[in-house]
Amino acid sequence: PAADARHPPPKVQPFEAIPRSSRNAWLNLYQFWRNDSFQNFHYIMERNFRNLGPIYRETVGSHDSVNVMLPSDAAQLFQTEGIFPRRMGIDAWTAHRRLRNHRLGLFLLNGEEWRADRLVLNREVISPAGTRKFLPFLNTVAEDFAGFLHRQVRKNTRRLLTVDLYQDVFRFTLEASSYALYGERLGLLEDGSPSPENERFIQAVQTMLETTLPLLFVPPGLMRWVNHKVWHDHLASWDTIFTHADKCIQNIYQEHCLGEPRKYSGIMAELLLKAELSLDAIKANITELTAGGVDTTAIPLIFTLFELARNPQVQTALREEIKSATAQPRELSQVLNDMPLLKGAIKETLRLYPVGITVQRYPMRDVVLQNYCVPAGTLCQVGIYAMGRSPKVFEDPECYNPKRWLKKDDNAFKALAFGFGARQCIGRRLAEAEMMLFLLHVLRNFKIDTVSKADIKTVFGFILMPEKPPLLTFRPID
Numbered sequence: 001p002a003a004d005a006r007h008p009p010p011k012v013q014p015f016e017a018i019p020r021s022s023r024n025a026w027l028n029l030y031q032f033w034r035n036d037s038f039q040n041f042h043y044i045m046e047r048n049f050r051n052l053g054p055i056y057r058e059t060v061g062s063h064d065s066v067n068v069m070l071p072s073d074a075a076q077l078f079q080t081e082g083i084f085p086r087r088m089g090i091d092a093w094t095a096h097r098r099l100r101n102h103r104l105g106l107f108l109l110n111g112e113e114w115r116a117d118r119l120v121l122n123r124e125v126i127s128p129a130g131t132r133k134f135l136p137f138l139n140t141v142a143e144d145f146a147g148f149l150h151r152q153v154r155k156n157t158r159r160l161l162t163v164d165l166y167q168d169v170f171r172f173t174l175e176a177s178s179y180a181l182y183g184e185r186l187g188l189l190e191d192g193s194p195s196p197e198n199e200r201f202i203q204a205v206q207t208m209l210e211t212t213l214p215l216l217f218v219p220p221g222l223m224r225w226v227n228h229k230v231w232h233d234h235l236a237s238w239d240t241i242f243t244h245a246d247k248c249i250q251n252i253y254q255e256h257c258l259g260e261p262r263k264y265s266g267i268m269a270e271l272l273l274k275a276e277l278s279l280d281a282i283k284a285n286i287t288e289l290t291a292g293g294v295d296t297t298a299i300p301l302i303f304t305l306f307e308l309a310r311n312p313q314v315q316t317a318l319r320e321e322i323k324s325a326t327a328q329p330r331e332l333s334q335v336l337n338d339m340p341l342l343k344g345a346i347k348e349t350l351r352l353y354p355v356g357i358t359v360q361r362y363p364m365r366d367v368v369l370q371n372y373c374v375p376a377g378t379l380c381q382v383g384i385y386a387m388g389r390s391p392k393v394f395e396d397p398e399c400y401n402p403k404r405w406l407k408k409d410d411n412a413f414k415a416l417a418f419g420f421g422a423r424q425c426i427g428r429r430l431a432e433a434e435m436m437l438f439l440l441h442v443l444r445n446f447k448i449d450t451v452s453k454a455d456i457k458t459v460f461g462f463i464l465m466p467e468k469p470p471l472l473t474f475r476p477i478d
């Protein structure tokens with residue numbers, strides 16, 4: 001009720017009055033651990049919002065969090081993030097870096113150190129000028145992927161292809177992001193078996209992400225005792241990731257020192273040329289961009305293909321838009337800007353399947369959320385998975401409808417899958433361009449179908465992913 005003369009604004013409630021999801025923090029952690037409900041974290045948050053309302057407090061193990069899900073509360077929270085926005089740290093990751101004496105990358109840095117790296121990296125990774133330079137590289141790989149799919153179909157007598165795209169889409173995102181980062185093709189989309197080294201790298205990223213989850217809630221000192229195998233696997237996968245990135249970096253560094261680079265050859269070469277970051281800082285950040293660029297983009301592509309397969313009318317509308325946007329040869333950034341419906345489809349996928357499921361911040365000053373006073377320094381999480389499926393925020397939330405993003409109505413603070421503000425995902429433009437170009441070439445060449453129209457069950461393995469990959473059928477369009 002709007003406050004006016006007769007109704008004074010309701011008194012702000014104290015922090016202690018915020019509804020709580022459970023009494024006992026450690027029992028909560030034990031129960032989470034026992035029935036492995038980390039992977040249902042997003043469903044548990046959704047249920048808590050349903051039972052407790054749009055704000056609640058939860059304590060899992062040693063950390064206490066205030067969770068909100070409405071755009072207005074997200075807006076309030078982000079306005080208090082200050083100039084050094086801070087997210088929940090990942091102790092297992094920083095423990096590995098310390099153990100191996102590696103410098104931290106953007107994701108794990110905070111304060112001045114974070115800001116110094118971020119401002120330099122923004123120019124090459126997320127700025128419009130930087131994005132325009134690597135767009136052609138992504139387009140080449142997306143075209144090659146369509147060719148790769150045609151070759152797979154021709155192998156099939158029935159001239160259509162029903163595959164588990166999981167591994168193939170992972171190869172696409174690794175091939176594309178590596179080409180943009182290093183200016184080098186890994187050859188993952190050529191026939192014949194890809195090099196075992198690259199397969200091992202892809203597997204290591206998945207293992208690292210999977211073993212991160214159980215370590216998320218364990219205080220750093222305990223983790224190597226609590227579950228030796230998980231910690232050992234975690235370390236081993238990190239070592240594989242760093243070895244791979246180091247090899248790629250050595251190649252570029254060698255060429256950079258030896259010859260004058262003729263033309264743009266990727267983000268890494270630009271960073272070396274500009275020499276505004278130390279080699280250690282470049283290595284730490286390029287490793288994050290390399291490893292962070294695989295699953296995060298592949299999985300939303302798989303969800304998008306599935307949704308387009310079970311919403312054929314949306315698929316047809318997108319194919320029309322792609323046809324008219326590519327009717328005459330133009331600069332790639334103009335083609336991408338001419339496909340609002342395709343951009344809306346990606347927003348729709350990330351609304352229903354946000355890879356990060358929450359966006360976290362520590363407010364720099366006291367903030368009022370849902371009329372409760374939340375003290376500065378309290379961990380606050382925006383439950384974007386719950387927000388994306390809430391009828392309070394989206395009309396017909398279960399309906400996959402990219403058009404909803406074209407309407408002039410107020411979408412402020414509703415598309416938060418890449419986070420917010422100065423600390424938002426630095427890979428955002430790379431991921432968006434990769435996904436749009438992939439879908440452009442696949443939709444131009446194939447009709448996509450799926451047998452099962454049922455919802456896909458999702459699990460949270462540090463990244464939101466399908467419990468079982470959907471089986472999709474690709475029929476070439478002559």
Ligand SMILES: C[C@@H](NS(C)(=O)=O)c1cncc(N2C(=O)c3ccc(Cl)cc3C2(C)C)c1
Pocket residue numbers: 107287288289291292293296355356357358425427462463464
């Ligand atoms: C899934 C989502 N979680 S989030 C950031 O919203 O909480 C996310 C979004 N963008 C990037 C990532 N990354 C990875 O996957 C990853 C792997 C290895 C390294 Cl060395 C660095 C990374 C980062 C953090 C870049 C993760």
